[in-house]
Amino acid sequence: MTEFNEFISVMDLFYLPLVGSKFTWSNATGDSMSRLNRFLTIEGLIEKWSINGQFMGNKVISDHCPVMIGASHLDWGPKTFKFFSMWIGHPNFLPLVEET
Template sequence: MEVMDLLSVRSFWWSDSFMHAFSPSRVGSGGILAVWNPHFISQKQMIIGDWFVVVEAVWTRLGLDVMFFVIYAPQGAVCKRNLWANILEMVVSFLGECILMGDFNEVRDELERLGSRFNSMNARYFNDFIEYADLVDVPLGGPKFTWSDRWGSKFSKLNRFLITEGLLHNFPHMTGLVLEKNLLDHRPIILIEQPVDYGPTPFRNFHSWFELDDFDGIVRGSWLQLVVGLVDMNPWCNIPL
């Protein structure tokens, strides 16, 4: 979209409390919208570029200075290298933490592309940018690829989250997830903090035990002698070994 009015932005958000920044599309491509809750993200300044929207803010819950980058990288190799250079300069000069998100229009290795040509030189420039900026590529759970063509013959991992290491100290359980794409060519991605505690380990097993005589019999006998206070009504959970 070349123009983004306030009513359109409100239709994307869950409440009337929001702020936003917008970079318009150019020649039928691009276009970036960033929306945030001012009660949690206190904006200090915004930088609007051709291929990015940058919001420098304070994460109020932590009192943490964070620079958010929302990126829609161009297709051309030279334009992408110029973009990496501009973003690199902002990241290394910022004293707080950084979160980069969006469509980077580039892959890091040939395993992130299927059905189309892999350009090793472009990937090297992208990897060098990530290394020089000292960024962490957040692992994404779910489907391996985030983009596919309309015929389902080409796949790429173009969308990702890149963060500075300091954020991992505040959010040690930070992870990414690839969602369903429905009619879109890109799958949405979400960055979440999801601590998981499975409790104490209920059983420990050593491979050497399998070499003991009648090991199977010991396990079966122990299982049959086990008495529990709760019965799982799921028949699949009550099948004897």
């Protein structure tokens, strides 16, 4: 644990704040809770992606809550066009292409 903490310090990493709850895990009865899941990041990434924190989802399958990073203004660039060859076999495909 000491070596991991030293690594965090040397790499200048820090934990993003968790919005909405203090804990990411709880047992079935809810009498034992812990914050097990965390994101480590660097300050430059926070600024570049406009990250505004970690957000917890609801437990669905596991006893862990999913944790997501929230970014307010992230530009992923243009979306790529995808073509699936199965479309050619559809009876309306060629008429739609010709019409368009």
